[in-house]
Amino acid sequence: MSERIESPELDPQVERVVHDCRIVIDRDLCVGFGDCIEEAPEAFDLDEDGVAVFTNPEKASRSQVLDACATCPVDAITVYEDGVAIIP
Numbered sequence: 001m002s003e004r005i006e007s008p009e010l011d012p013q014v015e016r017v018v019h020d021c022r023i024v025i026d027r028d029l030c031v032g033f034g035d036c037i038e039e040a041p042e043a044f045d046l047d048e049d050g051v052a053v054f055t056n057p058e059k060a061s062r063s064q065v066l067d068a069c070a071t072c073p074v075d076a077i078t079v080y081e082d083g084v085a086i087i088p
């Protein structure tokens with residue numbers, strides 16, 4: 001009998017499914033300049049380490065969230081739609 005491998009729990013600070021997209025923040029890449037927060041202040045914030053986390057992305061519009069993800073200067077935020085990366 002093969003062993004069942006559980007998929008890891010999503011960390012809601014760094015991965016969310018919002019507006020039919022899966023959005024992942026790479027906290028190792030984030031340099032904390034806050035461009036994403038300026039674009040979508042309801043969706044993102046910096047944590048105590050100065051690294052981006054999700055707050056309430058559901059409250060921001062889809063275009064606002066996607067613009068915020070696309071604005072990241074170091075491509076720390078990846079957006080997948082239907083399993084395909086659409087940002088960056």
Ligand code: SF4
Pocket residue numbers: 025029030031032033034035036037051052071072073074075076077
């Ligand atoms: S724009 Fe990118 S580098 Fe800047 S805080 Fe957001 S995720 Fe981090």
